[in-house]
Amino acid sequence: MDIIHLLPDSVANQIAAGEVIQRPASCLKELVENSLDAGAKRIQVIVRDAGRTMLQVIDDGSGMSETDARMAFERHATSKITNAQDLFALRTMGFRGEALASICAVAQVELQTRRAEDEVGSLLEIHGSEVVRSEACTCPVGTNIKVSNLFFNVPVRRRFLKSDQTELRNLLTEFYHIVLVYPKVAFTFVHNDEILLELPVGTEKQRIEAIFGNPKRNVFTSGFVEVSTDTELVSIRGFVVKPESVTRKAEQYFFVNGRYMRHPYFLKAIQTAYSGMLPNDYQPSFFIYFDIDPEAIDVNIHPTKTEIKFADEQTIFQILMAAVREALGKFTLAPQIDFDTSGSIDIPLPSDKPVSRPQVAVDPNYNPFHSRSTYTPPRQNIEHWQSLYEPSRPASEIRPEEGGIVLTESMVESCPLWQYGGKYILLPAEGGLVFVHQHRAHMMLLYHQLIEQLSQTQGAMQQLLFPEVYTLQPDEMVLFEQLLPDLRAIGFDAEQLSADSYSIQGIPTQMANQSALPVLQTILHAVRERGANTQQEWREQIALSLAEASAIAQNKSLTEMEMRDLVLRLIRLPFYRLTPDGKTILFVLTDEDILKRF
Ligand code: ADP
Ligand code: MG
Numbered sequence: 001m002d003i004i005h006l007l008p009d010s011v012a013n014q015i016a017a018g019e020v021i022q023r024p025a026s027c028l029k030e031l032v033e034n035s036l037d038a039g040a041k042r043i044q045v046i047v048r049d050a051g052r053t054m055l056q057v058i059d060d061g062s063g064m065s066e067t068d069a070r071m072a073f074e075r076h077a078t079s080k081i082t083n084a085q086d087l088f089a090l091r092t093m094g095f096r097g098e099a100l101a102s103i104c105a106v107a108q109v110e111l112q113t114r115r116a117e118d119e120v121g122s123l124l125e126i127h128g129s130e131v132v133r134s135e136a137c138t139c140p141v142g143t144n145i146k147v148s149n150l151f152f153n154v155p156v157r158r159r160f161l162k163s164d165q166t167e168l169r170n171l172l173t174e175f176y177h178i179v180l181v182y183p184k185v186a187f188t189f190v191h192n193d194e195i196l197l198e199l200p201v202g203t204e205k206q207r208i209e210a211i212f213g214n215p216k217r218n219v220f221t222s223g224f225v226e227v228s229t230d231t232e233l234v235s236i237r238g239f240v241v242k243p244e245s246v247t248r249k250a251e252q253y254f255f256v257n258g259r260y261m262r263h264p265y266f267l268k269a270i271q272t273a274y275s276g277m278l279p280n281d282y283q284p285s286f287f288i289y290f291d292i293d294p295e296a297i298d299v300n301i302h303p304t305k306t307e308i309k310f311a312d313e314q315t316i317f318q319i320l321m322a323a324v325r326e327a328l329g330k331f332t333l334a335p336q337i338d339f340d341t342s343g344s345i346d347i348p349l350p351s352d353k354p355v356s357r358p359q360v361a362v363d364p365n366y367n368p369f370h371s372r373s374t375y376t377p378p379r380q381n382i383e384h385w386q387s388l389y390e391p392s393r394p395a396s397e398i399r400p401e402e403g404g405i406v407l408t409e410s411m412v413e414s415c416p417l418w419q420y421g422g423k424y425i426l427l428p429a430e431g432g433l434v435f436v437h438q439h440r441a442h443m444m445l446l447y448h449q450l451i452e453q454l455s456q457t458q459g460a461m462q463q464l465l466f467p468e469v470y471t472l473q474p475d476e477m478v479l480f481e482q483l484l485p486d487l488r489a490i491g492f493d494a495e496q497l498s499a500d501s502y503s504i505q506g507i508p509t510q511m512a513n514q515s516a517l518p519v520l521q522t523i524l525h526a527v528r529e530r531g532a533n534t535q536q537e538w539r540e541q542i543a544l545s546l547a548e549a550s551a552i553a554q555n556k557s558l559t560e561m562e563m564r565d566l567v568l569r570l571i572r573l574p575f576y577r578l579t580p581d582g583k584t585i586l587f588v589l590t591d592e593d594i595l596k597r598f
Contacts, residue, residue, distance in 0.1 A: 020102040023161060024051025024150055025170035027107075030099035031145055032178050035059035038143065041201075042186045045175065049192065050167035051150060052158075060142040063115040066122045070134070073109075073126060075101040105129045106157070107150045113143040128153045165482060172196070176211060177260035177306075180253060180287065183207040192475070208239065208287055212251060227288065229323040233296070234316055236323050238288035240270065243277040243328070248536055250283035256290040256297060261308040269317045273324035288320070407434065407571045417563045422555035425563045432590040438558065440585040441570045443551035446510055447580060448573055450490055450543035459490035460509040467505040468516050469497065476524055483527065486539055490546065492516070510550045519549045544580055 035043045038061030048054035078097030104126040114121030125133035151158040189197040223245035227238045298309035418426045425436040453459040493506030504516040523545040532538040570576050
């Protein structure tokens with residue numbers, strides 16, 4: 001008896017699906033790329049339970065004819081290439097004709113699609129490669145694909161999926177990779193009825209700002225410099241972070257011909273361009289877009305691989321490094337700089353004018369990517385930050401109130417101090433009168449202490465006499481459980497009471513006698529609102545909320561000793577002019593300003 005036979009299509013498709021569709025994020029990528037290939041100008045992504053239950057992509061692209069709609073789900077059915085030659089001139093995202101076949105092999109898919117020239121559209125429902133419904137329908141021009149119960153027929157894969165937070169993070173990562181190269185297409189991302197991202201049509205800059213910008217500080221405008229170079233081989237454009245705006249969590253993105261790619265070798269080129277400018281363990285953030293003849297790169301043959309081979313990598317390495325150096329050079333030649341002396345790194349001055357040596361202060365806690373949001377900062381804010389980073393001012397013109405006064409410990413130890421308005425600490429320094437916001441100064445100290453404790457898991461706990469019961473919504477519960485190890489690390493003692501409640505039996509000693517619940521709620525809210533995704537980020541939010549809640553009140557009167565102690569501890573911090581969320585802690589009324597008043 002012959003033993004070799006052809007696998008039925010449904011089985012072959014399931015096997016292929018294992019390669020192409022590994023998780024909801026790969027499904028999202030394939031569907032959105034199809035929408036883009038279809039020329040969509042507006043794409044909506046609607047997700048339920050991180051894509052496990054439902055993942056829907058709605059576009060206003062070309063749509064499909066009735067026959068094409070049926071064909072689209074066949075393996076190797078594609079409208080994008082017809083022969084092997086086409087592979088090398090590829091400008092569309094998809095070409096293998098495998099994605100839809102794979103998706104419908106492992107999910108329940110409903111498709112509605114209509115071309116502009118057709119009066120009625122087509123509706124198609126496919127469960128595990130089997131067409132269960134096929135009829136005409138009324139629907140808008142474009143394509144609407146709904147993928148439900150991914151891996152419903154492949155339990156192993158379903159079990160293999162990670163937690164909802166992780167899968168949602170994967171979805172967003174995949175989404176960023178795409179939307180960052182299509183600023184001319186509007187996108188929406190909805191998860192469990194909540195709009196997570198609303199991205200209008202704009203420039204690349206605006207797109208980046210809309211995703212990563214921090215509403216408080218408009219970091220994108222102020223924190224990055226533009227890179228741009230054109231050579232015969234390649235053109236490189238994009239943005240790289242200014243050394244002083246560097247953050248713990250680096251956002252590193254390379255794109256080539258409109259696709260995201262990973263490229264460790266080119267990453268090295270950027271790191272080399274920054275050498276000596278960043279503190280140890282810090283990585284630069286960047287968004288770099290390469291444009292190159294498609295023939296000079298190895299086409300992304302495998303749909304899930306993001307590494308791309310270039311024909312002339314060494315030369316491009318050099319071009320990229322030079323371009324980034326030049327961009328950073330332009331910026332460092334114009335010192336728009338903070339004179340903080342501690343925790344700083346040197347950037348050489350272009351001339352030897354007799355001015356104080358400018359330094360770039362690096363705030364290790366400052367994360368410009370705290371918040372995902374479509375918020376546009378108030379105009380005034382933008383101008384403020386732009387003025388701080390004005391590119392063309394010589395160092396000699398830097399005015400002391402921007403940081404020219406160096407507060408030394410001996411100065412603070414010996415000068416008189418006053419409390420003003422129950423809110424501010426005033427102290428005369430050489431060159432001006434220093435105003436310190438007492439609540440924020442204290443908050444900054446607590447923040448540093450808490451971050452330290454979080455990294456060492458050694459927060460001190462104060463037992464509560466009367467435990468408080470904390471009742472949570474299901475989604476809050478998920479988040480709370482994720483944060484729990486860190487909350488315990490800084491001194492919260494919580495024990496689960498029921499499916500939706502915890503008993504809070506102890507609080508961090510910093511909180512003195514405060515009630516636990518409002519603080520916990522603030523923490524949860526902050527973590528969610530500011531889109532803290534990594535442990536580092538949510539620790540920052542925990543520390544910030546807790547510090548905010550526990551810092552001395554605005555109208556608490558302080559003794560001279562307390563004030564001195566507070567200011568001394570403040571100025572020992574590596575960075576103390578702004579709180580981690582960008583509020584002023586301290587400013588100087590300079591001698592010059594005072595003189596002008598008379
Ligand atoms: P590929 O994108 O590699 O061609 P897919 O399986 O992803 O393969 O899609 C198969 C075909 O279905 C595409 O070539 C395209 O003609 C059609 N198609 C898929 N999605 C859409 C869409 N959103 N709008 C219009 N046509 C689509
Ligand atoms: Mg495709």
